[in-house]
Amino acid sequence: xxxxxxxxxxxxxxxxxxxxxxxxxxxxxxxxxxxxxxxxxxxxxxxxxxxxxxxxxxxxxxxxxxxxxxxxxxxxxxxxxxxxxxxxxxxxxxxxxxxxxxxxxxxxxxxxxxxxxxxxxxxxxxxxxxxxxxxxxxxxxxxxxxxxxxxx
Numbered sequence: 740x741x742x743x744x745x746x747x748x749x750x751x752x753x754x755x756x757x758x759x760x761x762x763x764x765x766x767x768x769x770x771x772x773x774x775x776x777x778x779x780x781x782x783x784x785x786x787x788x789x790x791x792x793x794x795x796x797x798x799x800x801x802x803x804x805x806x807x808x809x810x811x812x813x814x815x816x817x818x819x820x821x822x823x824x825x826x827x828x829x830x831x832x833x834x835x836x837x838x839x840x841x842x843x844x845x846x847x848x849x850x851x852x853x854x855x856x857x858x859x860x861x862x863x864x865x866x867x868x869x870x871x872x873x874x875x876x877x878x879x880x881x882x883x884x885x886x887x888x889x890x891x
Contacts, residue, residue, distance in 0.1 A: 740886070741775045743850035744819060745843075745860035746782040748879065750789060758861060761879040765859065768887050769818050776819040779849040781842075783821055787812060824849040837868035850874060857882065 752762045769776045790811045794804050824832070828848045838844035843865040850858045857875045859882050860866060866876045877885065 740857065741777065741853075741855045742769070742882075743846070743853065743855035743858045743874075744776055744778050744782070745846050745858060745862075746778070746785050747861040748859060749782075749786055749815070751861050751879070753789070753793060756861075758879045761883045764883050764887055765879050766818065773887075777822045777850075777853055777855065778815065778819045779846060780821055780823055781845060781849075783812065783815070786815060822849060822853040824852055828852045837870070838865070840865055847876075857886075 751758050768774055790808050794807055832844040832848035835844045847869055855874055857877055859877055863878050
């Protein structure tokens with residue numbers, strides 16, 4: 740099963756938010772080879788920014804900041820493939836009226852373009868109008884309940 744991880748999965752993990760435990764279970768299942776995961780190129784840009792901001796809040800500065808930042812991003816790369824969205828897909832995302840947040844539309848279109856079975860997001864309401872005939876859209880909690888805890 741091919742999973743697309745929305746960018747918001749990672750702050751949930753880093754900041755130990757409400758679905759932290761479920762995100763940990765999801766990450767463990769990916770690391771154990773039960774699922775194939777991918778993230779968008781845009782996700783990596785955003786994560787670089789978020790990780791750097793978090794490190795600065797911890798009073799970590801260069802060159803240590805750069806070393807840690809590279810390590811964190813390498814961990815994401817170890818877990819997930821980075822996938823692109825071609826020009827035509829970007830255009831479809833821009834004009835997809837099912838989304839009021841175009842960034843979410845980019846993520847959705849990227850997941851479709853890369854044949855993902857499930858898009859996993861914290862903000863499920865952002866995808867409430869999305870067509871789910873080709874791909875499920877689930878929170879980490881719903882995914883864990885349906886696909887990890889349900890395994891025999």
